[in-house]
Amino acid sequence: MSAKNIDPQQIIAALCEGGSVAQQLPSYEPRQAQLDLLSLIIRGFNEDALVMAEAGTGVGKSFAYLLPSIHFALERKEKVIISTATITLQQQLFEKDIPLVASTMGGDEDIPKIKAVIMKGRGNYLCLRKLDDALNEPPLFEFDYNELKLIYEWSKKTKTGVKTELSFMPAEIVWSSICSESDLCLGDHHCPRSEQCFVLALRKEANNAHIIVVNHHLLFADLSVRYQGAGYESAVILPPFNRLIIDEAHTIENAATSFFSDEFSRTGIFRQLGRLYNKRRTNRHGLLIKLCALLPSIQDDPLDTMADVIQKIRSSIEELDDCALALCGTEGIFRLSPAADEEYLKRALFPYFKTLRRNILSLTNIVRDIVENLDDDKAADPVVWETKTIIRRLENTAEICDIFTKYHKYENDVLWIERQRSSKDQWAVFSKTPLDLAPILKDSIFKPNKTVVCVSATLAINDDFSYWANQCGITNTEKRILLSGCFHSPFPYSNAVLLTAPVDAPLPDDESYQSFINEATGRLASIAGGSALILFTSYQSLTNAHKAAKIELEPLGIRCLKQGEDDRSRLLQNFLSDETSCLFATDSFWEGIDAPGDTLRLVIICRLPFRTPGDPVFEARREALEKRGGNPFMELSLPQAVMKFKQGFGRLMRRCADRGVVAVLDSRILKKAYGQLFLQSLPETKTSFTDMDNIIRDIENFLY
Numbered sequence: 001m002s003a004k005n006i007d008p009q010q011i012i013a014a015l016c017e018g019g020s021v022a023q024q025l026p027s028y029e030p031r032q033a034q035l036d037l038l039s040l041i042i043r044g045f046n047e048d049a050l051v052m053a054e055a056g057t058g059v060g061k062s063f064a065y066l067l068p069s070i071h072f073a074l075e076r077k078e079k080v081i082i083s084t085a086t087i088t089l090q091q092q093l094f095e096k097d098i099p100l101v102a103s104t105m106g107g108d109e110d111i112p113k114i115k116a117v118i119m120k121g122r123g124n125y126l127c128l129r130k131l132d133d134a135l136n137e138p139p140l141f142e143f144d145y146n147e148l149k150l151i152y153e154w155s156k157k158t159k160t161g162v163k164t165e166l167s168f169m170p171a172e173i174v175w176s177s178i179c180s181e182s183d184l185c186l187g188d189h190h191c192p193r194s195e196q197c198f199v200l201a202l203r204k205e206a207n208n209a210h211i212i213v214v215n216h217h218l219l220f221a222d223l224s225v226r227y228q229g230a231g232y233e234s235a236v237i238l239p240p241f242n243r244l245i246i247d248e249a250h251t252i253e254n255a256a257t258s259f260f261s262d263e264f265s266r267t268g269i270f271r272q273l274g275r276l277y278n279k280r281r282t283n284r285h286g287l288l289i290k291l292c293a294l295l296p297s298i299q300d301d302p303l304d305t306m307a308d309v310i311q312k313i314r315s316s317i318e319e320l321d322d323c324a325l326a327l328c329g330t331e332g333i334f335r336l337s338p339a340a341d342e343e344y345l346k347r348a349l350f351p352y353f354k355t356l357r358r359n360i361l362s363l364t365n366i367v368r369d370i371v372e373n374l375d376d377d378k379a380a381d382p383v384v385w386e387t388k389t390i391i392r393r394l395e396n397t398a399e400i401c402d403i404f405t406k407y408h409k410y411e412n413d414v415l416w417i418e419r420q421r422s423s424k425d426q427w428a429v430f431s432k433t434p435l436d437l438a439p440i441l442k443d444s445i446f447k448p449n450k451t452v453v454c455v456s457a458t459l460a461i462n463d464d465f466s467y468w469a470n471q472c473g474i475t476n477t478e479k480r481i482l483l484s485g486c487f488h489s490p491f492p493y494s495n496a497v498l499l500t501a502p503v504d505a506p507l508p509d510d511e512s513y514q515s516f517i518n519e520a521t522g523r524l525a526s527i528a529g530g531s532a533l534i535l536f537t538s539y540q541s542l543t544n545a546h547k548a549a550k551i552e553l554e555p556l557g558i559r560c561l562k563q564g565e566d567d568r569s570r571l572l573q574n575f576l577s578d579e580t581s582c583l584f585a586t587d588s589f590w591e592g593i594d595a596p597g598d599t600l601r602l603v604i605i606c607r608l609p610f611r612t613p614g615d616p617v618f619e620a621r622r623e624a625l626e627k628r629g630g631n632p633f634m635e636l637s638l639p640q641a642v643m644k645f646k647q648g649f650g651r652l653m654r655r656c657a658d659r660g661v662v663a664v665l666d667s668r669i670l671k672k673a674y675g676q677l678f679l680q681s682l683p684e685t686k687t688s689f690t691d692m693d694n695i696i697r698d699i700e701n702f703l704y
Contacts, residue, residue: 005046006071020104033487034060040485042068044453049481051453054460056489061455065245066101073210079241081212083219085248094118094213116211121218126161127180128193134178137285147174161198186382207239216255224259227444242450249454260440263431264397266321272390273310290383309363316359320352324417324428332419335616336407350405357401364391416616433617442473458646462680467639493683496659498702500688500695505667517606518548530558530580532602535648537609546584591647594654601660603652608666609644642681661699
């Protein structure tokens with residue numbers, strides 16, 4: 001056997017009956033789909049290949065990629081990065097799965113002990129230097145300062161500096177002022193607290209690790225910097241690597257979007273300006289005060305001039321914000337597209353962009369003049385470093401302002417404005433997003449790395465990977481081996497799941513459709529005794545149905561939970577802890593929910609999850625596809641909806657013993673030709689496609 005290859009038979013044997021891993025798991029039964037997936041991933045490592053794998057619920061994909069990853073990392077002495085979609089899965093891999101696999105490999109002096117590290121985004125870690133600064137210049141509100149003092153006491157005890165270790169959840173404004181940020185980091189040569197730095201300690205640990213467990217957010221934070229010029233041979237946020245496992249890979253396009261996009265908002269600009277300069281009564285604080293203190297005493301103090309310019313920036317972003325919010329209208333979104341009224345934009349919107357840009361550049365020019373005239377010793381001061389970083393951020397905002405006024409020249413970007421709200425405020429976010437991420441993902445993920453394994457429960461449509469492969473850029477990677485496989489769930493769907501769809505349901509564009517949804521969700525949840533997840537594509541439809549269902553269900557002792565009424569994690573916990581509850585939810589709840597047993601016996605999909613009009617990036621991609629002569633519905637809308645539909649369906653069965661009903665209330669799944677694609681993409685189940693009265697009877701017979 002070649003020295004570079006890991007031994008397939010040895011690794012596969014660990015998951016066979018009586019194998020070293022199998023022996024550690026109670027009631028373990030070998031799953032052929034898991035062994036086949038394991039074989040494919042081993043080939044991915046041995047053949048320096050790209051891998052696409054769809055692994056249905058219950059296949060056991062975590063062990064299927066952990067075993068070859070750990071063997072490869074130990075035998076080849078190469079790092080393997082494992083990226084997950086959620087911190088929850090990250091924790092499970094690091095705290096449970098990796099130790100279990102590692103424990104089966106002990107006892108041989110020739111096999112070194114596996115070293116694994118978990119890394120989260122920098123914003124999760126405390127920056128001791130920023131904490132010192134914040135304590136010296138306390139926040140505006142006494143409550144915030146009390147939180148700072150509690151964090152200071154914690155900082156003297158914690159070994160990791162991770163926010164989740166705190167016994168309370170600090171206010172966002174407090175944590176954002178003291179957390180680690182990459183472009184504000186002074187590095188180990190300039191930071192006075194570098195020897196105690198949690199992030200630097202973690203990086204040193206990661207540099208010596210075999211396996212590094214990250215989440216997609218951190219992965220793309222690293223990849224975006226490498227893609228923009230940092231290269232792939234040195235450490236950036238992560239150590240250099242070229243072996244990568246991407247779990248929940250169906251989410252990478254969304255995860256990558258934010259890191260290859262640019263944006264700014266009033267709240268973000270105010271935060272940067274506040275760090276530079278703020279005045280409370282007669283007290284003045286901020287980096288510019290310290291910067292001016294570095295100037296020779298004979299030089300005129302430019303602080304008052306800069307303070308005036310900062311006030312102009314504040315005024316100009318407020319004026320731009322007011323105009324942008326008006327443009328967003330009731331829908332809350334406005335895209336600068338070829339169909340936009342350019343003359344109106346030139347007259348009503350662009351002057352505000354130009355004023356903001358001019359004021360920002362006025363400030364940044366003053367600051368740069370100050371910095372350039374400092375002698376070498378003073379130019380090395382940490383204050384100068386941090387000030388220059390914030391100036392670069394403001395200059396980036398000025399550049400985005402300029403791009404917005406020339407939007408018609410940026411055909412490969414989507415330029416759009418979206419309203420954001422809090423309980424006390426609203427503001428506009430100005431975004432520039434790549435129209436097509438596939439080339440970026442190809443060049444940042446698939447070309448530089450020797451092995452990339454992409455695995456998820458939903459990557460294919462009717463066992464065809466074409467849609468996902470084209471969207472994420474894994475295709476057209478010249479001279480690369482591309483392996484793929486669908487590994488179907490071992491769960492007994494054919495006996496354990498009843499799939500229903502009422503033939504008498506009105507089509508979604510019928511005016512009676514919402515009334516039908518209101519009545520049907522109540523009837524279905526009632527017959528199931530709660531234990532229902534009710535999924536919507538529209539929050540307005542959700543609100544109407546929830547209001548109607550509460551009247552019917554709560555007298556029966558069935559609690560009706562509604563997305564938006566509480567924090568997502570608390571809402572989910574309330575649902576999981578009450579077997580008679582119903583959760584009315586949209587968008588983010590279509591995936592990532594694990595509710596085994598009687599907690600969830602009924603999933604209601606009210607409408608096939610086609611993207612609703614108004615998503616600016618999606619609409620721009622539809623238009624671009626149509627312009628190229630493609631079919632936006634068949635090539636974009638339909639496959640995207642099928643992928644999300646599979647995610648919603650997948651909420652029901654999370655364990656082999658689970659049993660329940662999936663009710664689809666959108667009759668297009670039966671009446672439209674494309675409905676067959678939705679049905680063919682699901683595992684084989686029992687079915688009831690009849691009128692609602694008979695469906696209620698069939699559900700009752702099936703459940704009881």
